[in-house]
Amino acid sequence: MRSGDPTDIFEASPTDIGVTSSDGHKSVFSFHLLRTCCPCATCNDLRTKYGPLIINKDSLRVKGLDPVGRYALQILWNDGHQTGIYAWEFLRDLCTCPECVETKKEAPAAH
Ligand SMILES: [Zn+2]
Numbered sequence: 145m146r147s148g149d150p151t152d153i154f155e156a157s158p159t160d161i162g163v164t165s166s167d168g169h170k171s172v173f174s175f176h177l178l179r180t181c182c183p184c185a186t187c188n189d190l191r192t193k194y195g196p197l198i199i200n201k202d203s204l205r206v207k208g209l210d211p212v213g214r215y216a217l218q219i220l221w222n223d224g225h226q227t228g229i230y231a232w233e234f235l236r237d238l239c240t241c242p243e244c245v246e247t248k249k250e251a252p253a254a255h
């Protein structure tokens with residue numbers, strides 16, 4: 145297992161998903177953030193054409209979380225969308241905890 149692989153995925157609150165990594169790092173992501181950042185081709189396309197996705201925060205729910213192999217998480221949304229595969233590295237990149245924000249400041253992602 146690489147460091148950073150998740151050991152636990154849990155419901156942090158009725159509107160947030162928490163991920164604990166094998167290095168002990170805990171990230172919390174709101175449903176809304178995850179849905180608007182959905183990495184699937186359809187959403188990428190929509191964002192390229194129309195800008196950020198408009199998602200109704202209040203009605204957005206997660207219906208299921210399916211690990212994809214050892215590298216990613218598939219999220220089933222209540223709006224029927226389920227093609228987004230969230231790689232752990234992608235999720236770590238999204239993390240907005242003070243520690244990650246600090247790290248990003250020091251070493252801007254090189255891509
Ligand atoms: Zn999508």
Ligand SMILES: [Zn+2]
Pocket residue numbers: 169170171239240241242243244245
């Ligand atoms: Zn973090």
